[in-house]
Amino acid sequence: MAIATNLGFSRMGPHRELKKALERFWAKKSDAGVLLATACSLRESHWKLQRDLGLAQVPCNDFSLYDHVLDAALMVGVRPGRFGGVAEGLDRYFAMARGVAHEGERSGVAALEMTKWFDTNYHYLVPEFEADQEFRLDAAKPLAEFAEAKALGIPARPVLLGPVSFLLLGKIKDAGRKPLDLWPALVPVYEELLRRLRAAGADWVQIDEPCLATDVEPSTLATLEAVYKRLADAAGNMNILLATYFGDLGQALPAVMRLPVRAVHLDLVRGPGQLREAVELVAPGQMLSLGLVDGRNIWRTDLLAALDVAEDAAERLGVDRILIAPSCSLLHTPYDLEGESKLDGELKGWLAFGRQKLEEVAILARGVEHGRDSVADALEENRVALTGRRSSPRIHSAQVRRRLASVTPEMLARENPYSTRRVDQRAKTPLPLLPTTTIGSFPQTDDVRKARASFKAGKLRPDEYDAFLKERTAEAVRWQEEVGLDVLVHGEFERNDMVEYFGENLDGFAFTENGWVQSYGSRCVKPPIIFGDVARRGPMTVEWARYAQSLTARPMKGMLTGPVTILQWSFVRDDQPRRETCWQIALAIRDEVADLEEAGIAVIQIDEPALREGLPLRRDDWAEYLRWTVDAFRLASAGVRDETQIHTHMCYCEFNDIIDSIAALDADVISIETSRSQMELLGAFAEFRYPNEIGPGVYDIHSPQIPTREGVELLLGKALAVLSPEQLWVNPDCGLKTRKWEEVKPALATLVEAARALRGRLAESPARDRGPA
Numbered sequence: 001m002a003i004a005t006n007l008g009f010s011r012m013g014p015h016r017e018l019k020k021a022l023e024r025f026w027a028k029k030s031d032a033g034v035l036l037a038t039a040c041s042l043r044e045s046h047w048k049l050q051r052d053l054g055l056a057q058v059p060c061n062d063f064s065l066y067d068h069v070l071d072a073a074l075m076v077g078v079r080p081g082r083f084g085g086v087a088e089g090l091d092r093y094f095a096m097a098r099g100v101a102h103e104g105e106r107s108g109v110a111a112l113e114m115t116k117w118f119d120t121n122y123h124y125l126v127p128e129f130e131a132d133q134e135f136r137l138d139a140a141k142p143l144a145e146f147a148e149a150k151a152l153g154i155p156a157r158p159v160l161l162g163p164v165s166f167l168l169l170g171k172i173k174d175a176g177r178k179p180l181d182l183w184p185a186l187v188p189v190y191e192e193l194l195r196r197l198r199a200a201g202a203d204w205v206q207i208d209e210p211c212l213a214t215d216v217e218p219s220t221l222a223t224l225e226a227v228y229k230r231l232a233d234a235a236g237n238m239n240i241l242l243a244t245y246f247g248d249l250g251q252a253l254p255a256v257m258r259l260p261v262r263a264v265h266l267d268l269v270r271g272p273g274q275l276r277e278a279v280e281l282v283a284p285g286q287m288l289s290l291g292l293v294d295g296r297n298i299w300r301t302d303l304l305a306a307l308d309v310a311e312d313a314a315e316r317l318g319v320d321r322i323l324i325a326p327s328c329s330l331l332h333t334p335y336d337l338e339g340e341s342k343l344d345g346e347l348k349g350w351l352a353f354g355r356q357k358l359e360e361v362a363i364l365a366r367g368v369e370h371g372r373d374s375v376a377d378a379l380e381e382n383r384v385a386l387t388g389r390r391s392s393p394r395i396h397s398a399q400v401r402r403r404l405a406s407v408t409p410e411m412l413a414r415e416n417p418y419s420t421r422r423v424d425q426r427a428k429t430p431l432p433l434l435p436t437t438t439i440g441s442f443p444q445t446d447d448v449r450k451a452r453a454s455f456k457a458g459k460l461r462p463d464e465y466d467a468f469l470k471e472r473t474a475e476a477v478r479w480q481e482e483v484g485l486d487v488l489v490h491g492e493f494e495r496n497d498m499v500e501y502f503g504e505n506l507d508g509f510a511f512t513e514n515g516w517v518q519s520y521g522s523r524c525v526k527p528p529i530i531f532g533d534v535a536r537r538g539p540m541t542v543e544w545a546r547y548a549q550s551l552t553a554r555p556m557k558g559m560l561t562g563p564v565t566i567l568q569w570s571f572v573r574d575d576q577p578r579r580e581t582c583w584q585i586a587l588a589i590r591d592e593v594a595d596l597e598e599a600g601i602a603v604i605q606i607d608e609p610a611l612r613e614g615l616p617l618r619r620d621d622w623a624e625y626l627r628w629t630v631d632a633f634r635l636a637s638a639g640v641r642d643e644t645q646i647h648t649h650m651c652y653c654e655f656n657d658i659i660d661s662i663a664a665l666d667a668d669v670i671s672i673e674t675s676r677s678q679m680e681l682l683g684a685f686a687e688f689r690y691p692n693e694i695g696p697g698v699y700d701i702h703s704p705q706i707p708t709r710e711g712v713e714l715l716l717g718k719a720l721a722v723l724s725p726e727q728l729w730v731n732p733d734c735g736l737k738t739r740k741w742e743e744v745k746p747a748l749a750t751l752v753e754a755a756r757a758l759r760g761r762l763a764e765s766p767a768r769d770r771g772p773a
């Protein structure tokens with residue numbers, strides 16, 4: 001039997017039921033019983049769905065109320081001391097996930113740090129280890145969920161985050177030790193857990209080691225071997241499926257294939273080439289799980305091509321040594337395509353969400369098992385849809401192709417170097433020393449959201465909505481003048497989201513109603529789908545910029561989202577290299593930039609907060625990625641005259657290892673997030689002697705705290721220790737859309753005051769005393 005299986009499923013439910021239940025619980029509008037009952041019924045329906053689709057093994061314990069890495073930490077007793085005072089159970093669980101706010105007498109507790117789960121848009125909570133960390137098993141969750149599934153008659157396979165990846169994903173206080181050094185203490189806990197699962201009746205367990213798709217040291221592979229030898233002993237006759245995903249195993253492949261596990265799962269979407277070697281190395285009696293259905297994207301699988309691969313493997317190994325699965329957990333794909341009523345039939349025919357992907361898995365398993373005839377109809381339907389996609393005029397625009405082909409090196413560079421441009425820019429747009437500005441958005445208050453919802457529901461007429469937005473924009477402009485900011489923004493009130501707004505105005509993009517994927521905790525995102533060649537239908541932001549500029553004599557910043565960020569935060573077509581799609585977007589943005597300039601906008605910001613997070617998992621692949629992404633930004637931005645000032649903005653950015661690429665963007669001004677790290681991040685810019693202007697954030701917009709004048713001046717002082725005053729801008733860390741006006745107004749007033757005070761002091765001191773030596 002070829003076993004049809006899955007590695008993990010979305011937790012949210014078809015209509016984000018989990019999100020809603022969590023948020024009601026946090027708001028104290030419901031109790032724990034309601035939340036847990038919702039969770040339980042979601043698990044049940046997800047399991048039944050998977051079983052009914054024909055999966056012979058269904059993952060369990062992949063569910064999480066917040067995050068599976070947090071679950072793993074608690075399962076092995078990793079709980080930092082600061083949470084000791086919080087009541088055990090859900091309170092403590094959510095305290096670790098979200099922190100506890102400071103309230104009256106009670107001081108707050110900081111949440112665990114959150115960071116990206118490999119190169120996905122999912123974020124996990126980082127386990128914090130003590131130097132002498134002890135581990136203690138709490139098997140309640142995996143055992144309970146397995147028992148739950150078993151009672152429902154589900155052929156359940158518990159999923160565990162593997163000990164090696166778990167340690168590598170964490171951080172340790174003691175600088176002299178590495179988390180992986182803790183493995184001898186951790187392994188007994190996993191051994192005990194495996195014995196308990198076996199005693200509970202599990203005949204398979206899935207252990208995930210996604211770290212194997214990243215660059216790992218040879219010593220890590222030695223640890224892996226030692227660990228899995230012991231885990232295999234403890235598992236006894238319970239089978240271990242070792243799951244790797246998100247990429248090719250590369251040099252780790254031989255070591256992985258030597259592990260004494262019953263089956264190894266390979267991501268054959270991202271790493272198709274590794275199958276050949278794996279088939280050669282697989283031990284007699286060992287099985288391979290073929291990750292043939294893309295768990296990271298929303299396109300239908302080419303079933304005939306996938307079947308070729310599966311049949312070939314089955315021929316060499318025997319069909320009973322094969323599992324068929326998605327490439328990775330379906331956590332990263334939306335739930336079900338069925339409910340999408342607004343996508344047209346043709347486009348829908350090209351797509352597969354979680355549920356459809358499992359149907360594909362089942363078809364492939366049946367196909368290898370019983371021959372192609374047994375699934376002939378499904379294969380034919382798939383073939384017709386994909387042939388249609390390939391040749392559809394909707395995705396190919398000769399004009400876009402021609403334009404892309406005619407991009408010249410000159411188009412990627414400004415006419416003159418920054419030092420020359422600066423002079424023209426200051427002549428065109430005079431600015432004081434230490435100019436003040438903001439990053440773009442102003443508070444998206446309830447009334448703004450409500451107006452948008454009413455407009456979308458047809459309850460507010462377009463002209464009414466427009467008038468409302470204009471009023472908000474005018475208020476924001478007036479207020480910025482009053483408070484004394486130097487470079488103003490229009491406030492982005494008309495934008496729902498910085499990517500969606502542009503996608504809606506570009507050809508080649510589609511939007512779903514319910515295509516949500518979890519970003520972290522209860523937060524989900526609904527990425528647009530880039531299905532075809534991208535082209536601008538017309539100006540996207542010019543009217544708003546022009547209107548805002550007409551209200552003031554001060555410079556108004558045009559505000560755009562960059563091509564890399566638009567790419568990164570969308571589901572991207574899989575029928576051409578990402579670079580090509582990115583450059584198509586870049587050309588559209590380039591036209592927008594030109595139109596803004598034409599409309600008299602002299603300062604244009606192109607946000608690229610996602611540039612760094614798109615870095616490939618393996619270091620060897622960085623240079624190529626950085627080359628085409630930097631060029632995409634330059635293609636988007638370099639078409640302007642010298643006198644036009646180009647800004648870019650990045651948040652959450654660690655720049656040390658990519659600072660030369662950041663400089664290569666050649667933006668006249670970059671704003672970055674630095675206030676939380678107390679300007680630590682500036683180090684990279686200082687060492688590199690970053691040549692252009694830079695606005696290190698001095699207002700932490702993630703916090704409701706209003707910065708003090710002393711605090712801002714202190715940060716600016718730190719910045720001036722490494723930058724020259726001519727280079728320095730004064731701005732918040734990021735956009736202000738999540739903040740309240742009550743916070744934003746005093747905060748920006750403080751920021752302006754601090755800048756003015758410092759300006760005064762700089763004017764008094766002779767130039768030679770200024771800035772770094």
Ligand code: GLN
Binds near residue numbers: 439441492498607736
């Ligand atoms: N211009 C955007 C804003 O201010 C930038 C947001 C971001 O960097 N994430 O909202």
Ligand code: ZN
Binds near residue numbers: 735
């Ligand atoms: Zn930002």
